[in-house]
Amino acid sequence: KDIIEAPILIIGSGYGGAVSALRLCEAGKKVLMLEMGLNWGESGIPFSNMLKPGKSAAWLKNKTIAPFMNIFSLEPFTGTLDRMDFDNINIWVGRGVGGGSLVNGGMAVTPKESYFKEVFPDLDPEKFYNHYFPLVHKELKVNVIGEQFLKDCPYYKFTRVGEAEAHKAGFKTVRVPNVYDFQYMEKEYRNEVPRSAFNTEVIYGNNHGKNSLDKTYLKKALETGNLEILDLHCVENIKLNDDKTYTLEVQQTDTSGTVISDKVFNCKKLILAAGTMGTLKLLLHSNAVNGFPIHEQIGKNWGNNGNFMTGRNWVKPLSGGTGAKQSTIPVGGIDNWDDKEHPFFTEIAPLPMGMDVATALYLLINRVDKKGEVSYDSTKKNLSLDWNQNHTTKMRENADYFIKKMNRANGGTRSHFLFNNGFGADVCYHPLGGCVLGKATNEYGKLKDHENLYVLDGSLIPGTIGVNPFVTITAISEYCMENLITQNEFA
Numbered sequence: 001k002d003i004i005e006a007p008i009l010i011i012g013s014g015y016g017g018a019v020s021a022l023r024l025c026e027a028g029k030k031v032l033m034l035e036m037g038l039n040w041g042e043s044g045i046p047f048s049n050m051l052k053p054g055k056s057a058a059w060l061k062n063k064t065i066a067p068f069m070n071i072f073s074l075e076p077f078t079g080t081l082d083r084m085d086f087d088n089i090n091i092w093v094g095r096g097v098g099g100g101s102l103v104n105g106g107m108a109v110t111p112k113e114s115y116f117k118e119v120f121p122d123l124d125p126e127k128f129y130n131h132y133f134p135l136v137h138k139e140l141k142v143n144v145i146g147e148q149f150l151k152d153c154p155y156y157k158f159t160r161v162g163e164a165e166a167h168k169a170g171f172k173t174v175r176v177p178n179v180y181d182f183q184y185m186e187k188e189y190r191n192e193v194p195r196s197a198f199n200t201e202v203i204y205g206n207n208h209g210k211n212s213l214d215k216t217y218l219k220k221a222l223e224t225g226n227l228e229i230l231d232l233h234c235v236e237n238i239k240l241n242d243d244k245t246y247t248l249e250v251q252q253t254d255t256s257g258t259v260i261s262d263k264v265f266n267c268k269k270l271i272l273a274a275g276t277m278g279t280l281k282l283l284l285h286s287n288a289v290n291g292f293p294i295h296e297q298i299g300k301n302w303g304n305n306g307n308f309m310t311g312r313n314w315v316k317p318l319s320g321g322t323g324a325k326q327s328t329i330p331v332g333g334i335d336n337w338d339d340k341e342h343p344f345f346t347e348i349a350p351l352p353m354g355m356d357v358a359t360a361l362y363l364l365i366n367r368v369d370k371k372g373e374v375s376y377d378s379t380k381k382n383l384s385l386d387w388n389q390n391h392t393t394k395m396r397e398n399a400d401y402f403i404k405k406m407n408r409a410n411g412g413t414r415s416h417f418l419f420n421n422g423f424g425a426d427v428c429y430h431p432l433g434g435c436v437l438g439k440a441t442n443e444y445g446k447l448k449d450h451e452n453l454y455v456l457d458g459s460l461i462p463g464t465i466g467v468n469p470f471v472t473i474t475a476i477s478e479y480c481m482e483n484l485i486t487q488n489e490f491a
């Protein structure tokens with residue numbers, strides 16, 4: 001096999017990977033990025049919407065896997081949405097050039113400063129709140145919906161109802177910024193441009209409107225001429241060589257998942273940005289198969305960011321209702337974080353099923369009091385996760401408190417339509433931790449016990465951040481890259 005040499009190699013093209021690529025390319029470095037998913041922009045294949053799932057709907061599955069929508073048959077294709085199933089939790093992730101930014105709802109939430117300080121006691125909050133978070137807002141093109149548009153638009157009835165009901169129950173609501181371009185959205189409402197948010201597009205990709213990473217960080221990095229991205233290239237394992245360089249075994253596939261080429265890459269500097277679960281899998285699997293050295297902190301301090309899904313049904317559909325037409329882009333949240341007994345933040349989530357299902361959906365984000373741990377199961381040749389009901393007891397109590405209070409004030413029942421027992425403790429969109437900053441790595445993401453290996457993705461955050469995480473992942477990556485470059489790590 002030919003060996004392909006690359007001085008700096010990045011695995012994965014999500015938030016951490018995209019920030020690393022841009023800052024290295026701007027510093028004049030040649031960078032090679034390997035991404036197991038498809039480059040959708042280059043492929044010319046459109047994303048499918050939720051009501052007509054097609055090629056982009058799932059990663060090599062013969063049925064859709066989106067929550068509540070897993071009833072459609074599919075031809076296996078390297079789609080954008082993947083799900084990893086563990087005993088007590090299912091974890092959804094994005095695949096493709098842009099990683100999670102392709103599938104996510106675009107909610108761009110800055111963590112509460114008090115909680116950020118608690119989670120990252122060693123970081124300088126002033127630097128983050130005055131520099132890194134504003135920088136990330138600008139680069140990711142974060143914006144806020146116009147209040148008048150929100151008030152008038154029939155596609156946001158679910159938000160207006162959700163907010164009014166929350167107020168009636170005594171909860172505080174907040175406006176949630178997003179990377180979806182709300183100017184574009186206003187135009188799509190007036191039918192001046194093709195529809196995306198108003199055409200049930202999200203979670204399998206957005207054809208318009210959403211500023212995913214391929215339109216922001218990655219686009220800028222490519223414009224420098226220093227970045228090359230190879231899509232449909234999955235890294236299988238990593239070896240450490242005697243001269244402290246790395247050798248990667250990589251499978252190139254076609255869009256049906258068939259391996260078309262086995263390749264070997266050598267690199268001097270390696271950045272793992274494969275997402276929390278992807279990075280942990282690479283480290284733990286390589287350790288199991290070829291003795292790849294890993295620090296004892298790898299896999300520890302993992303959490304689901306307190307994700308807990310729940311919902312409410314109205315007894316009589318006509319007495320409530322969130323609207324048959326729904327935008328896919330959430331813009332409202334309920335902030336109960338400062339309640340000592342029941343601290344949580346929840347998104348007022350859309351449920352764009354094409355009809356009024358008289359159901360309100362909420363993705364709660366709670367504190368993670370008890371962390372989980374990720375390890376490697378050599379018999380199953382896969383990750384195993386120490387995560388069970390004990391880890392989610394308090395989250396469940398919060399969800400129960402929230403739903404009961406909402407129902408008492410507004411009517412309605414716990415949603416048995418969406419979940420077996422009204423609760424979705426097993427739904428996780430925000431896996432975090434396992435390679436925690438300052439524990440498994442040095443203060444800037446360089447892995448302990450290694451000289452040329454870095455981690456830049458959600459695994460740096462110790463299992464919880466109190467809000468949707470991509471703004472924090474991006475800001476931490478900016479902070480690490482700035483310092484790593486200043487320290488001449490990539491000279």
Ligand code: FDA
Pocket residue numbers: 011012013014015016017034035036037092093094095096097098099100101103104105106107108109203233234235236273274275276278279282429430431456457458459468469470471473
């Ligand atoms: P990310 O997961 O983005 O990227 C990793 C990339 O590495 C992927 O493209 C993957 O294919 C690739 N990769 C993995 N293993 C590989 C290998 N072995 N070889 C090559 N490539 C490999 N967050 C938020 O803040 N607001 C929101 O609204 C939402 N909404 C939301 C909805 C849904 C449905 C999901 C699934 C997730 C969200 N999120 C979210 C979460 C957010 O998308 C997530 O936290 C980030 O994408 C994580 O960024 P990372 O940089 O860690 O990796």
